[in-house]
Amino acid sequence: xxxxxxxxxxxxGFGTRFLPATKSQPKEMLPIVDxxxxxxxxxxxxxxxxxxxxxxxxxxxxxxxxxFDRNVELEAALEAKGRAAEAExxxxxxxxxxxxxxxxxxxxxxxxAILQARQHVGNEPFAILLGDTIFDAPRPxxxxxxxxxxxxxxxxxxxxxxxxxxxxxxGIVKGEPLTDREIRIEDLIEKxxxxxxxxxxAIASRYIxxxxxxxxxxxxxxxxNGEIQLTDAMRMLLADTPMYGLRVEGGRExxxxxxxxxxxxxxxxxxxxxxxxxxxxxxxxxxxxxxxPPTPDAGRP
Numbered sequence: 112x113x114x115x116x117x118x119x120x121x122x123x124g125f126g127t128r129f130l131p132a133t134k135s136q137p138k139e140m141l142p143i144v145d146x147x148x149x150x151x152x153x154x155x156x157x158x159x160x161x162x163x164x165x166x167x168x169x170x171x172x173x174x175x176x177x178x179f180d181r182n183v184e185l186e187a188a189l190e191a192k193g194r195a196a197e198a199e200x201x202x203x204x205x206x207x208x209x210x211x212x213x214x215x216x217x218x219x220x221x222x223x224a225i226l227q228a229r230q231h232v233g234n235e236p237f238a239i240l241l242g243d244t245i246f247d248a249p250r251p252x253x254x255x256x257x258x259x260x261x262x263x264x265x266x267x268x269x270x271x272x273x274x275x276x277x278x279x280x281x282g283i284v285k286g287e288p289l290t291d292r293e294i295r296i297e298d299l300i301e302k303x304x305x306x307x308x309x310x311x312x313a314i315a316s317r318y319i320x321x322x323x324x325x326x327x328x329x330x331x332x333x334x335x336n337g338e339i340q341l342t343d344a345m346r347m348l349l350a351d352t353p354m355y356g357l358r359v360e361g362g363r364e365x366x367x368x369x370x371x372x373x374x375x376x377x378x379x380x381x382x383x384x385x386x387x388x389x390x391x392x393x394x395x396x397x398x399x400x401x402x403x404p405p406t407p408d409a410g411r412p
């Protein structure tokens with residue numbers, strides 16, 4: 112069994128749900144308090160022991176490349192003002208991993224984005240972390256998958272249980288339970304209607320796959336929305352390769368969703384040493400105001 116040495120982070124999508132903010136900046140650069148989403152994703156890979164990372168980017172995504180490069184002038188300016196700790200924090204961003212880039216020239220879906228990684232990955236198993244999703248977890252979710260891979264030696268995907276009315280948003284799996292958290296996958300369906308869903312277990316933005324997936328990605332036909340779907344290629348891989356799913360410990364935060372993005376900022380903001388207490392006070396005061404009964408004169412001119 113080969114060690115997982117490389118991670119692929121697809122970050123090429125348009126981010127249309129956040130227009131106009133994402134007209135000229137990547138959605139993956141939207142900040143959670145003061146840290147871009149993509150940094151949390153890279154840090155998760157590094158925390159799991161993987162520092163060879165390929166970012167699949169597209170047009171208007173150059174800000175991601177610039178972010179992970181050094182800004183020597185800014186570091187020097189901070190140090191000259193006695194802000195050495197901040198300068199060191201910036202240096203750490205550019206030094207924490209070996210980050211490479213490849214362009215997805217057309218937005219043909221997640222499967223096509225992963226296919227762009229074939230040359231970099233080579234004949235090795237590899238991890239995938241979606242660039243617009245982070246986890247609030249006791250242990251890195253990718254590390255949880257790596258633990259299963261170490262025992263099974265086969266592809267593993269992160270799973271979470273979602274409400275039935277939301278299954279049409281995700282790849283959904285059918286499987287045989289092996290433990291309270293682990294299943295052997297028997298089938299995968301991309302974005303099924305609720306009546307067609309084999310379960311409520313959704314693929315949750317983290318994968319460990321074997322290089323055989325690339326042949327299937329080249330052969331698979333466009334699926335939902337005319338795009339190359341990774342789930343469809345994984346279904347083909349499943350025909351000749353065992354595959355496992357793990358109900359991960361931790362809450363998923365979909366930064367590509369406006370409401371979830373705001374919730375994530377509130378959650379992380381409350382933990383921030385600088386603003387946490389002031390934010391908590393604001394939330395309490397806002398909740399009190401929203402719950403207060405309307406005054407008799409409310410709405411009168």
